[in-house]
Amino acid sequence: MSRCLLLLFLFLPATKCVRPPKIVSEPSEDACLGMPYHYDADDTAEATGGGEFVWSKIEGPDAFLIDPFTGFIRWTPDRIGEVPVEIGVENSAGRDTQSFEVEVACCSEPPRFLSTPETRATVGSPYHYDEDDQPEVESDTPVRFTLNVAPEGMVIQPQTGRIEWTPSQAGTFTVIIVAANCAGHTEQSFRVSVDPPPPFDLDPVPDQAVVVGETLTLQLTVTVQPGTREEAFRFEAEPLLEGMTFDTETGLLTFRPTCAQIGESRMTFSLFVIPEDTSDPLLVDQESAIISVLPPDPDEVVLEGSEIRWTSLAIDPEGRPHIAFHDGTNGTVGYATFEGCVWMVETIASDGGFQGTNTTELALSEGGIPYVFFYDAASASVRVAAREGDAWQVSPIDGEPALSAEGSLRFGPDGLLRVAYGLQSADQTTLKLATLGTSGWSVTSVLRGGGNTEVGRYPTLRFDGAGRPRIMYLATNPPVLTTEAVSTTQGAKGTQAALHAATGGGTEATFTTGNVEGSYLQQAAFDGASWRISTVDGAATSRLLSFPATLEVQNDGISVTAYLIGTPEGENLLKFAFQLGNLWQDEVIVSAFLPPLAMALQLRLTPTGIPVVVFRDQESADLVLAYRNLTTWNFQRIDERGNVGFANSLAIDSNGTIHITYVDAGRAELKYRKLDLP
Structure with missing residues (x-):
């Protein structure tokens, strides 16, 4: 047997x-x-x-x-x-x-040229091989381009084949382009005839961009070759859009666009010479340019009149903000994005009658599809919604019922969506990690706690350089590991916190918390074989007062976090910590003796690695941004109207621009701000 x-x-x-x-x-x-x-x-x-x-x-x-x-x-x-x-x-x-x-x-044939090159050019004007200035070839494997024969000054980009050349003299020139892959090479040979510069030349017009509400001014200019007889000019511009004025004698264009004109339009500018002996104008040159009308910066107020309990912010590659939020007034999970000149707000799903704070979390796929994590009280399950076309598709992650849950979702370097979430049931708490594959969700348990032990509260999910997950979370009392996970270090755990915001009438919103003494901030890091648990901060007499458990991973692989902790002496310390091996080193950003009120706090890194923290100043009730310049922390007050800064979220785009969402409780408004570091 x-x-x-x-x-x-x-x-x-x-x-x-x-x-x-x-x-x-x-x-x-x-x-x-x-x-x-x-x-x-x-x-x-x-x-x-x-x-x-x-x-x-x-x-x-x-x-x-x-x-x-x-x-x-x-x-x-x-x-x-x-x-x-x-x-x-x-x-x-x-x-x-x-x-x-x-x-x-090598599973390919030698490259085959599909494009036809331009064979005429003009001295002093950039030569254009074709519309995109690069040859098109057919090949199943990567191609490398070189010039076998070329006139002086012509260069080609090896990876793309893009050709750059401005002829400096007239004549006929031979060009031979070589395209090579693992199977061999192919040549394209052609001759370019370069004409001398015209006596009158309309100077190239660069593409233009103007923001709705601002005015574009564009002046056309003409180059006249030495020794050319002076002539009268006339300019034309087509098509003239609504809001444009154009002076045909001077070539001056002005344009003040509206929201309805957001987008791109190609314009053609023409130069005519009016000879002395005739009134008929003679077309001598044309240039074209793209006029881009850009949307204005989003309005500060996204939504008003609702009790917003949680927000999550993401920025797409075009710099547009996307917001997911929990609307406690209407009992819904919502989504807002700035389109054109207005905020478009829609409902994703009901929260199922959830009475606490729903940690609604948002992530954008490479294709720009928003995915939103939330807890549904009616089915007692964690769910993810994805926007497919004009509709939201909602699916459960796993079937384990829960009284509440908090989570964090993020796309990994492999392009797969993963969710770290903590489930709270009647007799235990569990920190889980779920992966969305081709056949659905795959769920693994990271940590489990029972009795007076809680794990996985308000987690944040990130990845190291190898694509391995790291999860920061709050806990109370020493954790009990599940049989499915192995830890090499013993840790303690994080806080119990629930956010309830009361708004209206200009009164101060109150955030109550179920803080228990003995709360900890911990990280679970997967090393490829097992989960390693480390404790950032916490003690038997401390209280973790901020949520979520923030986490970012620097380019060098070091984890960093920011958090608010209350000491037994009654001091509240806003800290920044970073991991060195198995140990964590922290520093105080700011300290104050204030009531131990829980608060939302967010941490992000700029593209250059500067840590940025946004939090609510509990004493002044203002929204404050802090950033670390070498070893010094600097502070900037974002909103000083008081009773603001609740449910904040922070995002930093690829240009280093800072985006913030937060709740103005005194005015019952969900707000959005955009700014740059000084």
Whole structure:
């Protein structure tokens, strides 16, 4: 009789038998250079054995990635030849490995030119190969471009083939472009005839941009070649848009656009010469330019008249803000984005009658699709909503019921959506991590606490440089690890906090908290095989007073966090901490002796690595921004009207611009602000 059967026979009927894993999927041993490798039909390694699996790469190229929780494999080979690979999987009962070699071959024909080059140019004017100034070729693998023969000054970008050249003399010039891939090379040969400069030349007009509400002024200019007889000019511009004025004698254009004109329009500018002996104008040159009308900065007030209890802010690549929020007045989870000149606000779903604070969290996919995490009290489940077209599709993450939940969602470097969330049930709390794969959600338990132990409160999810998850969370009392997760260090846990905001009548909004003495701030970091728990701060007599548990990962892989902690002496310390190995080092941003009120606090890093913190000053009731300049913390008051700064959220775009959402409780308004660091 096997050991598992013996256990089932002797002990509890519900005992779950977990056998060592056995990899059963068959890998493909062929791949093409520059094309995605397909491990098998669904690119996912599979194993038998039961329990929760942890996958890892033991040997293989740096670009060969395997998801530790799903076994999903991603790799695009960048060299030809045999590539050895070894992957592994483990569970609580053992480990298995799989070794194989992938033969990477060139699966392409030599490149084939599809584009036709321009064969005329003019001295002093940029030459344009075609509309985008680069040759188009047909090739299944990466192509490298070179110039075999070219006139002086002509250059080509090796990766894109983009050609740059401004002829300096008239004549006919031979050009030979070489396009090469792993299968061979192809040449494109042509001749360019360069004309001398015209006697009258309308100078190039650069593309223009103007914001709604502002005025664009554009002056056309003409270059006259030396020795040319002076002539009278006339200018034309087409099409003239509403709000444009154009002087045909001077070439001066002015334009004050409206919201209805947001977008791009191509205009053509023409230069005519009026000879002395005739009244008929002669067209001598034309230039074109794109006029872009940009939306104004979003209005400060997004929504008014509702009790907003939580906000989450994300910025798309175009710099537009997207906001998810919990509307306590209407019992809904909402979404707002700035389109054109107005805020578009819509309802995602009901919160199911939830009476506390719903930690609504927002993330944008690479394609700009918003995903929103929230807790649904009616079904006692955590859910994620995705906007598909004009409708929101809502799906549950797992089936474990909960009295409440807080979560954080984020797209990993592999493009997969993951959610870290803490479930609170009647007898235990559980910190979980879920991954959205092609077949749905895959859920793993990170930590579990029972009795007076709580884990996973108000988590924040981030990833290290290798794509491994890190989760910061609040906890109380020492945590109990689940059998599915292994920790190398023992930690304590984080706070119980619930936010209730009362607004209206100009009265001060009150945030009450279920703080219990003995609260801790902790990080769970996955190292590829197990979860490692470390305690940032906390003690038996301390109170963590801020939420969520903030976390950012620097470019060097160091975790950083900011938080508010109350000491036994009654001092409230706003701190910044960073991890050095297994230890955390903290510094005080600011301190004050204030009532121990819980507050929302957010931390983000600028593109240059400057930590930025936004928080509510509990003494003045103002919204404050703090940023670290080398070793000094600087402060800037964002809103000083009082009774503001609740439910704040912070985002920093790729240009370093800071975006903030927050609640003005005295005026019952959800607000948005945009600013730059001094």
